[in-house]
Amino acid sequence: MASQLNITHLSHDLASGKSYLSFVWADDPNKRLGLEVPFGTAIADAEAAGRAALTALSRELDAAELVVPPSAGT
Secondary structure (H helix, E strand, O other): OOOOEEEEEEEEEOOEEEEEEEEEEEEEEEEEEEEOOOOOHHHHHHHHHHHHHHHHHHHHHHHHEEEEOOOOOO
């Protein structure tokens, strides 16, 4: 079953010219995520901007190289 993410906040940082969406998992309110979206995103466009940001994050994580640091004793 797919997770449901609720968009809880849309904020605009006027000084840095950035906007952010905050998400909370519907079935686990302790799981939260904040992602940057295009500056000035309107409430009406929050769902589409959120989907685009989630897709970009998913692709970035999928392509990420996982590195295990060497143990301190070696």
